[in-house]
Amino acid sequence: MMSKIVKTIAGISFPFITIYGLYVIAHGHLTPGGGFQGGAIVASGLILLLVAYGTDWIIEKIKESHLSILESLGALGFIGVAFLGLIFGGMFFTNFIAGTSMLFGGIPTSTAANINTGGTLPLMNFAVGLKVIAGLFAIVLVMAYAISKEEGE
Amino acid sequence: MFEQLLKTFDTGNGYWNPLVWGFAFLIIFLIIYILRGRGNPSYKRGTEQTKVFLSGNPEYENKELLHVKASNLYWGWVESTKWVINTLKKMHTGRANDYILWFTFMIAIFMLLLGVI
Amino acid sequence: MNILDILLQQSPALIVATPLLGAFLTPLIGKLGYNVRNIFIIIILAVTAFLVFLLASDVFSGNIHTYVFGGTTSTVLSNTVIRILFEVDGLSIFMAIITVILSLAAVIYSWAFMREETGQDKYYTLLLLMTTGMFGMVLTGDLFNFFVFLEITSIASCALIAFWTHKAKAVEAAFNYMVISTIGALFVLLSIAFLYGKYDALNIAKLASRITPVSFSFIDKLSLILLLAALTMKAGIAPMHMWLPDAYGRAPASISIILVGATQASLYGVFRICFTLYGNVIQIPEVSLGWIMVILGLITMLIGVFMAMIQIDFKKLIAYGALAELGYMFLGVGTGLTILSNPQLSLASNSFALQAMKGGIFHIINDALDVGLLFLVAGAVYYATKESSLNNLGGIARNMKYTTVFFLIGLLAVSGIPPMNGFASKLLIYESVYQLNPILAIIAILASIMLLAIMVKVFYSAFLGPKIDRFQDIREAPKSMLIAMGILASLIIFFGLFPDLIVNTLVEPAVKAITHPTSYILWLTGGV
Amino acid sequence: MDIGTVSITILTVIFGAIGVTLFGIIIGLLYKGIDRKIAAHMQGRVGPPIRQPFLDVIKLFVKENIVPDNAIPWVFHLAPIIGLIASITILLYLPIGGFPAVLDGIITSKGDLILLLYLLIIPSLALVTGGFSSGSPYAIVGAQREMATMIAYEFPLAIIIVTIAWRLSLMQNVSHVFTLSTITSIPLWNILGPLGFIGMILLLLTLIIVTPAELSKIPFDAPEAETEIAGGLLVEYSGRNLAMFYLTDAVKTVAMGSIIIALFFPYNLSPILSMNGYPAYIIDFLFYLLKLFLVILFSVTLIRVGVARLKIDQIVYTYWVPLTLLALIGLICIMWDQTIMTQFGIPSVVEILGLT
Known part of the structure; x- marks a missing residue:
């Protein structure tokens, strides 16, 4: 439980950190970074809240079991896209979207970065991002919870 | 087939x-x-006959005491190979440091054998 | 193109992907209930088993099955190989069969064995991840990919060894394993980097074709040493075996049996490196690893039996027994390598080398079954009595008849008494390695007799003896555990009764795969 | 494979098995009687009549078959039977006199030395298991001693077997060197030079000292040690179960003797006397019985009467140090023999003696 100043600042900076993290995830196929890095940034924003508002407050809002479901969904999304490649493209992990008119289906040109390229790569980045956000935050949450329990006793 | x-x-x-x-x-x-x-299959159940033979000594109440412990088996063999076993026991310290040491040692041995050093 | 053909074509990817999908689905399915989740996991592994055998039928007919991830297009652009490749030959599929048998048995066994535990969703997720890693290690044709799967396997197994977190020794064993396996894996990574830097390739076949006697230099030697040291350490070869008995002994029994598979996957790595990656330069004197392998095998064997003789912990004792068994594999294959790597000798005129290799490879699967069965029995005894020290056990054959019989089968098999499977492979090893040097066969025979003595000691102190009051009311192990043990026991007897059949169908292609590395290396350029 | 061959094969196995069972038990008991008689005479006693072992077995069959309270009944009953069967199956692979082994050539199956080594373990294993399962401290002490003895003598025994096979594998045009029919058809004595001859004698000596331990006879009978642990692993056995073990011992003596004969004295009289047909079989069989008698006399009776019992750690030491060294010296002699013979042109001993 921190002072009011810390809480306020954390509350203000949290959306910015989250947006930045999501940006890194979404531009994973264009710029340095990607699902893992962006996910870690978002998770660090969540951890900021955890530090500022205390474990008990967070535990009320987010359950650890929900996080693990999210984590599984992220992993499933990743392997699901790979399986879709098998179904639509004939091979596991095939980039079946590239070169079509679907979202992210554009062909990259050499001059400018275009977010609408990359095929299945952005999708996989999203999946990885989801998994990392949920996983990393779950780890810290459980550790913080255990520490707060120990101190409480 | x-x-x-x-x-x-x-x-x-x-x-x-x-x-x-x-x-x-x-x-x-x-x-x-x-x-x-063709042999005689019978015997008198539950009589003195089926008690364990201990040269006339009384049997313990707690039968577990009759069970020779695993660590006491093969005494003669362990006795005559004591020096090997004690050396080996000293090798197995159970510390991660020593594991790494052995690993490094083996890399050095391989290097010697394969002519790197 | 019917469905079987499509499945066959996709099977290398699916074998890895199915358990991975299962692993990620487990936490979700786990919400639906205990039985639903367990049935789901068994189905996942059964499907994997089906795919493995499907692939095996193709590979055993003489093909090398390759699979390109992410596209059907040609992967060789001028001189570089892009995309991850899976390359499945006789040895790979042989190891995959072992993996699938062990993991299936472990999962069936876990049904009852793990019933009382908490955190089962995570247990099964990690178990399936570990299986994935092992499949990946044996099927992949890419060196870096091999490293990734190696890491997946070791991380998952670390977590599983420490699964009984309330036991300090389990956590300690897991910690030690983590330290040593991480360091080993980093050395693997380092040597992969060396090779990549020099040859600009990560594909095993491509690398192997570029490592020639002409190009062979210091850096190749160094990579070979690091790869060899790290992988033999992960395979538990003495004197780098110390983590192994702890890890095997402290993990839950159902995990110990999969760990046997994980160790053997590292063993596969050693063979792949020595025979395929350095296949072109195998006759350079510095790469003649045959004798080193043979001597390491002998040391492993002797240390294993001597240490097992004085153990009093049930599972640790079996772990040391497993160590001794590893020595036989190294002995057999090392003898083959000695002949293969000597330019003056040839396999044709020294047919015993081929037999020794057959024995060594055959012993891999026999060891997996025998030691696996013994671990499962040890787990069943622990489950019933909550005792793991042999000093405190006794007389439980009265209450646990089937388990006793299974232990007896495992005992005979692991010490190589006819007509069990262990005898067949050991016979092959004895009757071939003596031609390299008579002492090898003599020590191998001696170690096998000592193994018998060790197992008889366990049989006596755990199962025989007078009635003990504490164990008056213990009951036979639950059905699922008996089924898992029964599967392994019946395979042991089957392998024992038809050794010729098994050697011809399973072992022969695996031996052919490592003695003829050219077919593995040359598939890229279209040659077979 | 047609029906005719199959049925002939099956019949051969069945009748061979019956014949060998009878042969093993009868000859085994007979030699046991002779052994006791000779030992008694050496000690200045009269001794029991030669048919005494038969009477012993008959008496044991009449006696009660007691199962102690502490025993695990099914293991306790099964161990003696398995031991007896396994020791009889050894005889199926051994050539007896002029007759080839029963299982030779059945679906190309043949006797194999390593197989025999392992089959020899099974009766001892059965004895050990039986002792362990009877739940008496005496029996347990005896059983673990038997196991330790087994580890001990297996080392020199393995050296002997591997050495012989290794020497044969050096010869041209000889395959399947572990097969007994190969070993008996090429006696090593005929091809070895002087050095190898000495090596062979050392190996024979080792094998003769290994035999009493294999058969749990004095000085290596620490597992049974009547005066010390009251019969050791057999202490709780009685009646027909004990009879089974008694028979196992008898059959195993014959088997072990036959192995020594097959390895070291595979000669037959009939070729020398140039006989064939039935007389040849009879004379070879009688000659085989004589060889068996001599082997048992030297390796069992004489040693048994001549020396006292060793302590168990002394047994392990004896086998692992002096005897292993002896066998290793034999091995080295035989290994160098080939080189020396070719380098210096030394003919084999048989040629020196002019026996070819």
């Missing part, structure tokens, strides 16, 4: 056919079983 199953296992230096051996084993088992059946 049937003949393939029956085939003898040829190691290049000897033969081993489990099926033939097993068949012979079964037949001898029958003979021996019949032979054994």
